[in-house]
Amino acid sequence: VSTSFADRLAGLVEERRSQVCLGLDPDPSASSRDAGGDAGGEDAAERAALAVAESCAELIERAGAACVAAKLQLACFERLGAPGWAALGRVAAAAREAGLVVIADGKRGDVPVTAAAYAQALVGETPTPWGPVAGLDADAFTANPLLGEDALEPLVAAAAEAGAGIFVLVRTSNPGAGDLLDLDAGGAPLHERIARLVAERAERLRGERGLSGMGAVVGATEPRYLERLRELMPEAILLVPGVGAQGGRASDLGPAFGDHPASVLVAASRSIASAEDPEAAAEALRAEAWSVGSG
Amino acid sequence: VSTSFADRLAGLVEERRSQVCLGLDPDPSASSRDAGGDAGGEDAAERAALAVAESCAELIERAGAACVAAKLQLACFERLGAPGWAALGRVAAAAREAGLVVIADGKRGDVPVTAAAYAQALVGETPTPWGPVAGLDADAFTANPLLGEDALEPLVAAAAEAGAGIFVLVRTSNPGAGDLLDLDAGGAPLHERIARLVAERAERLRGERGLSGMGAVVGATEPRYLERLRELMPEAILLVPGVGAQGGRASDLGPAFGDHPASVLVAASRSIASAEDPEAAAEALRAEAWSVGSG
Numbered sequence: 001v002s003t004s005f006a007d008r009l010a011g012l013v014e015e016r017r018s019q020v021c022l023g024l025d026p027d028p029s030a031s032s033r034d035a036g037g038d039a040g041g042e043d044a045a046e047r048a049a050l051a052v053a054e055s056c057a058e059l060i061e062r063a064g065a066a067c068v069a070a071k072l073q074l075a076c077f078e079r080l081g082a083p084g085w086a087a088l089g090r091v092a093a094a095a096r097e098a099g100l101v102v103i104a105d106g107k108r109g110d111v112p113v114t115a116a117a118y119a120q121a122l123v124g125e126t127p128t129p130w131g132p133v134a135g136l137d138a139d140a141f142t143a144n145p146l147l148g149e150d151a152l153e154p155l156v157a158a159a160a161e162a163g164a165g166i167f168v169l170v171r172t173s174n175p176g177a178g179d180l181l182d183l184d185a186g187g188a189p190l191h192e193r194i195a196r197l198v199a200e201r202a203e204r205l206r207g208e209r210g211l212s213g214m215g216a217v218v219g220a221t222e223p224r225y226l227e228r229l230r231e232l233m234p235e236a237i238l239l240v241p242g243v244g245a246q247g248g249r250a251s252d253l254g255p256a257f258g259d260h261p262a263s264v265l266v267a268a269s270r271s272i273a274s275a276e277d278p279e280a281a282a283e284a285l286r287a288e289a290w291s292v293g294s295g
Numbered sequence: 296v297s298t299s300f301a302d303r304l305a306g307l308v309e310e311r312r313s314q315v316c317l318g319l320d321p322d323p324s325a326s327s328r329d330a331g332g333d334a335g336g337e338d339a340a341e342r343a344a345l346a347v348a349e350s351c352a353e354l355i356e357r358a359g360a361a362c363v364a365a366k367l368q369l370a371c372f373e374r375l376g377a378p379g380w381a382a383l384g385r386v387a388a389a390a391r392e393a394g395l396v397v398i399a400d401g402k403r404g405d406v407p408v409t410a411a412a413y414a415q416a417l418v419g420e421t422p423t424p425w426g427p428v429a430g431l432d433a434d435a436f437t438a439n440p441l442l443g444e445d446a447l448e449p450l451v452a453a454a455a456e457a458g459a460g461i462f463v464l465v466r467t468s469n470p471g472a473g474d475l476l477d478l479d480a481g482g483a484p485l486h487e488r489i490a491r492l493v494a495e496r497a498e499r500l501r502g503e504r505g506l507s508g509m510g511a512v513v514g515a516t517e518p519r520y521l522e523r524l525r526e527l528m529p530e531a532i533l534l535v536p537g538v539g540a541q542g543g544r545a546s547d548l549g550p551a552f553g554d555h556p557a558s559v560l561v562a563a564s565r566s567i568a569s570a571e572d573p574e575a576a577a578e579a580l581r582a583e584a585w586s587v588g589s590g
Contacts, residue, residue, distance in 0.1 A: 025409070033424040048423035075405060075412035079421045080428055081384065086377040109439060110370060110402050111469040111536075114320070117370035126374040128343035129328040133375055144404060146441045146464060148471030169441060174406040176443030183480040183488065190480065197474075241406075 005140055005165035006207030006237060006262075009101055012068045013262035018286045019293055021069040021103065021239065023269025024059065024091060025076050026052040049083035052076070056091040060098050063272050063282035069139075070095035071239075071267055074106035092136055101139040103239070107169060108155075109144030115151050119158030140165030142217055142239070145194050152197065156214065160204050165213030165237065170194050170229060173219025173242030191225065195232040202235045211260050212236055218256065220248025220266075227255035238264050243285070244271025250288045261293045300435055300460035301502030301532060301557075304396055307363045308557035313581045314588055316364040316398065316534065318564025319354065319386060320371050321347040344378035347371070351386040355393050358567050358577035364434075365390035366534075366562055369401035387431055396434040398534070402464060403450075404439030410446050414453030435460030437512060437534070440489050447492065451509065455499050460508030460532065465489045465524060468514025468537030486520070490527040497530045506555050507531055513551065515543025515561075522550035533559050538580070539566025545583045556588045 013019055028048035035051035060070060072095070077088040092102045108118040117126075122141045125132040143155050145168050152168070159166050171181055171191040181191040198216050205213035215237035218229050230238070238256050242248035243266055256264050266289045268282075275281035308314055323343035330346035355365060367390075372383040387397045403413040412421075417436045420427040438450050440463050447463070454461050466476055466486040476486040493511050500508035510532035513524050525533070533551050537543035538561055551559050561584045563577075570576035 025412075028421060028423040028428070031424055035424075044423050044425040045428045047425040048421070048428055051423075073409060073412070075403070075409045075416060078380075079412050079416040079430060081416075081430075082377040082381040085373075085380045089376065107403070107405050107439075108370070111467060114368060114370045117320075117368070117374050121370060121374035121376075126323060126343070128323040128339050128346075129326055129330075130339040130342040133323075133340045133343055135374060135376075144402075144439050144441055146439055146475055147467050147469060148474030148476070150469055150471035151467075172406060172442050172446075174442060174445055176445035179443030179492075180441055180480075180485070180488065181443070183485065185475075185478040185480050185485065190475065190478070190485070193475065193478065 004163050004205065004207040005213035006205065006211040007209060008139065009068065009237065010207065010209045010211055010260055010262040012101065016068055017290050018066055018068050019261060019264055019266050019289045020067040020282055020286045021071050021265040021267040022060065022063055022067040022272060022282065023071045023073065023267050024056045025073040025269050026056055027076065028052050028080065031055065045080050045083045049080045049087040052080065053087040053090045057094045059273055059278055060094050063278040064098040064100055066282035066286040067100060069103055069265055070100045071103040071105045074104060089136065092138065104136055104138035104141040107142050107144045109147050109151060111147060112150050112154050116154035119155050123162040123164040124158050138164065140167060140213065142167045142169065144169050145197060149197065156201055156204050159213065165205060165215055167215045167217045167239040168194065168198050170198065170216040171218050171222065171225055173221045173246050173248065177219060192232060195229050198236055199233045206235065209260055210235060211262055215239060217241065220253060221246055223252035226253065230256055230258060234258055237262065239267055240264055241267040244268050250285060250292055253292050257293050264293055299458050299500065299502040300508035301500065301506040302504060304363065304532065305502065305504045305506055305555060305557040307396065311363055312585050313361055313363050314556060314559055314561050314584045315362040315577055315581045316366050316560040316562040317355065317358055317362040317567060317577065318366045318368065318562050319351045320368040320564050321351055322371065323347050323375065326350065340375050340378045344375045344382040347375065348382040348385045352389045354568055354573055355389050358573040359393040359395055361577035361581040362395060364398055364560055365395045366398040366400045369399060384431060387433065399431055399433035399436040402437045402439045404442050404446060406442060407445050407449055411449035414450050418457040418459040419453050433459065435462060435508065437462045437464065439464050440492060444492065451496055451499050454508065460500060460510055462510045462512045462534040463489065463493050465493065465511040466513050466517065466520055468516045468541050468543065472514060487527060490524050493531055494528045501530065504555055505530060506557055510534060512536065515548060516541055518547035521548065525551055525553060529553055532557065534562055535559055536562040539563050545580060545587055548587050552588050559588055
């Protein structure tokens with residue numbers, strides 16, 4: 001990859017006038033029995049994985065033009081085993097073909113030697129005596145910082161080498177997110193401590209337009225934190241879930257934006273995927289977020 | 296599964312007089328080019344996955360009798376894509392066949408709807424129109440608590456339903472573990488706050504011998520925390536990494552033990568896998584841990 005994630009995203013956001021990240025959390029129980037027919041056999045995992053890949057590809061086709069990124073929820077593929085993991089690769093390829101950046105949402109985090117293995121899986125490759133095995137080749141991925149700085153390091157190093165981005169969990173959008181992340185940790189909420197870890201590494205993944213691919217996940221459900229977190233992470237691209245089905249509103253996201261419209265990615269899953277007209281839902285979110293982010 | 300994880304493990308520990316958990320973190324770059332030959336073709340991922348499964352099976356065969364559990368490092372399989380995920384299932388089956396409980400070490404943690412999908416992948420099944428797709432059928436798994444109580448809940452519920460156990464990251468063994476986990480969080484270190492979350496759920500996964508499958512990961516590298524963490528989690532099974540290659544010593548683990556010898560699992564990966572004689576290395580660790588745990 002010749003350019004950084006931050007610059008690739010910035011170009012795409014300017015071109016499409018969109019900050020929408022299409023969340024792909026496929027649920028095979030919602031498939032019709034007629035889907036996945038090409039799998040031929042009766043193996044449930046193979047059929048379900050094919051149906052899931054088809055439904056994601058269809059959603060990308062319908063709603064992708066209003067979006068700049070696709071966020072693939074790894075859990076939803078893993079639960080279908082090896083066929084699910086193969087489907088993950090096919091969905092990533094379909095998203096790439098639609099011009100979207102691919103965000104692998106697995107929230108991985110582990111001790112350094114294992115974190116390096118996760119980085120190989122997501123944005124790198126694994127050397128073997130039979131040649132390198134390519135990973136998912138994601139443009140960016142989400143990461144859990146609980147294990148500390150040395151556990152984050154192999155992820156940052158791998159992202160820098162691959163021209164990829166990282167979204168570190170800083171303040172998630174679920175109702176219980178504050179149980180630990182809002183605890184007072186030596187004079188500041190824990191989520192602010194994590195934001196500092198992100199900001200300290202901004203240079204490592206910095207592009208040429210004032211944005212850094214050393215980013216953060218910050219939920220839309222508690223907009224009161226946005227201004228302070230933007231202040232702490234002035235260059236970070238913020239991946240913001242929680243708009244729509246979880247109750248967050250795009251109109252509240254003003255304080256999340258930095259100097260560039262690509263400083264925020266608004267992630268929406270159910271509110272687009274379950275809409276009667278996913279294209280219209282994505283376009284409506286695009287227009288609303290764009291007016292907030294360039295306001 | 297008719298009995299709880301805690302009772303299954305307790306029976307096995309008594310029978311084998313062992314608390315050793317064999318860590319399987321296979322590195323395909325360490326394989327010989329002649330391994331994985333049965334894969335036939337020249338596909339690197341298929342060959343590497345087969346070699347990895349073979350090397351794990353061989354290690355289980357050589358060292359398994361001195362152990363009670365196998366801890367499968369998911370990252371090391373995921374980096375080989377779909378063939379790696381298939382190998383994971385085969386290694387889990389080999390471990391089960393050797394009488395070991397299978398611990399899926401993926402340190403997953405996500406918002407509730409996604410946490411439920413991870414639980415399906417690890418200890419449950421996923422409903423599809425073509426019938427249920429079985430998950431990995433692990434006996435227990437590791438979990439990251441950063442996202443709070445509602446994110447932990449689907450994992451606990453799924454474990455209770457499956458008769459499985461959970462090891463929540465409380466104080467890991469890497470050098471940077473204290474960066475966040477040792478921060479003072481409202482009057483107590485963050486790792487103690489997490490220990491309380493574990494203890495509050497002990498009843499949900501409690502067996503009949505005073506042990507709970509609502510367990511915790513507590514590194515051997517900082518033994519000064521062990522006594523306090525055992526006090527906070529009196530019934531929890533503690534999964535203790537860091538002995539051997541990371542510098543922790545089995546002889547320091549006395550304070551980690553509760554009332555039952557199965558209250559501690561000593562996890563060792565490199566110190567067994569890389570030993571000239573893995574069987575002897577596992578047996579030596581077994582004998583040392585047993586003498587500490589029944590002393």
